[in-house]
Amino acid sequence: MRVNVEVNGEQRTEDNVWEGESLLSLLRDRLGLPGAKNACEQGECGSCTVYLDGVPVCACLVAAGQAEGRSVRTVEGLADGDALHPVQQAFVEAGAVQCGFCTPGLLVATHDLLSRVSHPSDGEIREALAGNLCRCTGYEHILDAVRLAATRGGGRRDQEWRSPDRAGRPGAGAPRDTGDPECER
């Protein structure tokens, strides 16, 4: 089948996609965007988290065909050219990255959290990131990174990014109180 999808602001068309393929394989294996990771393919680890129409989803649980006509933003779309997004910069500085396999998913999840709650409590951070497994860090430096990004207004910048072209779409711009609806755990 053919899939048309907007990825990181660019319109992409891919032919001969097998119906059984996930959005995650579409991104990783066909569109040259391996940033989102496959660590379980069961919605358990959050490594594959991307935005689908502004809502974080586990890309491994979304069929490629479900992305037809929709808009996807991946970790590769967070930075502004050479400048890292404040959330990315905070992960670097806080030592929240070891092997880094969990990092793309955590960045998207953090990015989403800070766009909803600009100064989350530790409890809110833990709850929001509970669907993202990290095996290396014990999460302490990840918490540090989220706190650091919050003090630097990581969330404010995100809302600015979202508002112009996302206005009026479901879930866009407006604060939501749900976690990752398509991720279990």
Place this chain on the structure above:
Amino acid sequence: MSTATRETVAGRVGDSAVRPDAALKVRGEFAYSSDLFADDMLWGATLRSPHPHARIRSIDVTAALTLPGVYAALTHADVPGENRYGLDHRDQPVLAEDVVRYQGEPVAVVAADHPETARRALDRIAVDYQVLDPVVDAELAMAEGAPVLHPECPGGNVLRHVRIRRGDPEATAEVVVTGEYRVGMQDQAFLGPESGLAVPAEDGGVDLHVATQWLHVDQSQVAHALGLPPEKVRLTLAGVGGAFGAREDLSMQVHACLLALRTRRPVKMVYGREESFFGHVHRHPALLRYEHGADRHGRLVSVRAEIVLDGGAYASSTPAVVANAATLGIGPYQVPNVRMDCWGVYTNNPPCGAMRGFGAVQACFAYESQMDKLAERLGMDPVELRIRNAMREGSTMPTGQVVDSAAPVAELLRRVRDKPLPPPADPTDPRDLPGGVANTTRGDGVVRGVGYGVGIKNVAFSEGFDDYSTARVRLEVLGGEPVVSVHTAAVEVGQGLVTVQQQIARTELGIARVTVLPADTGVGSAGSSSASRQSYVTGGAVKAACERVRDTLCALAATRLGREVGLVDGKLVTADGAVAASIADVLGDEVIERTVEWRHRPTFPLDPLTGQGNAHTQYAFAAHRAVVDVDVELGLVKVVELACAQDVGRAINPQAVLGQIHGGSAQGLGLAVMEEIQVVDGTVRNPSFTDYLIPTIVDMPPMVVDVLELADPHAPYGLRGVGEPPTISSTPAIVAAIRAATGRALTRVPVRPDDIALAGSASRPVPSRPEVPCD
């Protein structure tokens, strides 16, 4: 004479330098082994045995080959070299021949143009199995008459037995406590699955890009199986998504190379999560029987112990794990009389080998449980008892080895004990309660407990192994600036070794611009990224190579300038401290390159009868205090806080040291309360992240960490290996805290809800057992 001012470069040893790969990693642009692509690439897949023990009567791949899009389907008959590999000895077939010895053992491999086509091709391979009874109990496997799984093994199913005898093994004591403990099978559960890309080369060889822990040991095993000289099997490290021991053995390496050489096309193999559970070795499940004897003041008189480690179907690194469990098996305590026997055994369970802590983890759970039991028997404070017996510098190990650098065991214990305790949980916030928001604890029946653990680990390879690393350091001037490149085969698994190498080069040469080249087999072996050894051994090699480069540069400068100079902060400086020249002035377009092979102090084998010998080169210690809240009726545990104190000799990168302590402690927490590969009759029941649980950010509590820096005079910069100790002591501390809260004996990890809620209360109605112990 130049008047340039001297400036100390940032990012030296002791600084929390930012990792050089961090920016790529946060951009999603770091190329992990599962991200690799090549034009015209095929996808490999592996057919695995569904049976833990079976005879193979026949394998027929014909139907797989007729499927359009399939380019190869290979069996053991297609392995050109010897169909054997293994870390310690080669007992494992690349592809099974006439027998399979564990569920998940590779039987055939295919290559196809789409991963789904490859999976379908596997379904078309016909294997005729004659199912055999699996040997699944390690103790029974040791018994006379048990079916022998590896006829060539001289000890029957006993792969290794280490005996240690010290003092009077039959010594009697006033107070004696005994205990039997069990440790379940833990998985490393790195997030980045086994994967790599093999590319056939013009010269008949192959280039393999892979996530591993030790490039050269892979190279030699792959070359042996392919029947190629090692120089025709070239390995380059691809991005590694965590390791923790699980990448020390081969997984897809030979398979991908076989397929690439056969099809003459690049072949990529990537395991899914389920396959990953079958694709690597695990932590040895253990049965441990201990008898501790003490005088009435709590001084240890004797320890007698028997440890059985289930090695599973193949040897992997079991012999070394056995030696660790045995030599470290009484813990960081001074004990005059020791009788220790430790066995590693073949069974038809999944193969076990390296995992962070490597034999020390299992023993620590048992000896620390015993110390608590002894304290209770004596009516003593458990920390006091430990301090009274704590090993220190100059103490003698049960192997007779004298601990010849800092061993601040008592100090570590005091530090965690003296930390303020966390406030009680807020009963109105379910996030703070056992079970969390999704569960049912209301706050009644929740009891707080506090427990302690301290552990010991050897650093680097032991027992006379020729343990070295190779570093090549190059200095040149580019764009008018001195630039250093460091080339080693040392594997960055996430721990921050690339940063450490940069920091060392900056420190030794005073030059800011340091590039760490990709690790590959184009330079000599660095040894394994395991045993907490790389900062020590590869760090030592990089330091030594930098020193050679510096000496060469200074000699060159002396010739050119006509006087003696030294290199200080990246400038050539005379004895009176004046800057004589810049590196660029002296070097011009010359290049200085030096390669050094560097070894730690030698170690020696253990005496086979008494276990005496200086088997280890360095010891490392950590202590934990755990605070838990337990819903004693539901059996749910919430770890409220972990305090840790660890001596790291010298923190090369303090932030990364903390990261190791946090991450290691989390893996110990996992073993304490949730992580276990459930193996029933040799069959794995929970090969997924749905059923094998690792700690989430909700499970992991805040940590309070003290890092001590008591230099080891034998080690580069005085450093002490960091990665493993925190994994060792957090498990017993957490279990001790649960015991304190519940009064249960808890002799097995992971602790399950029914161990807490049901033990000793058979009259209580038995609820259906929750799959999720603590989430």
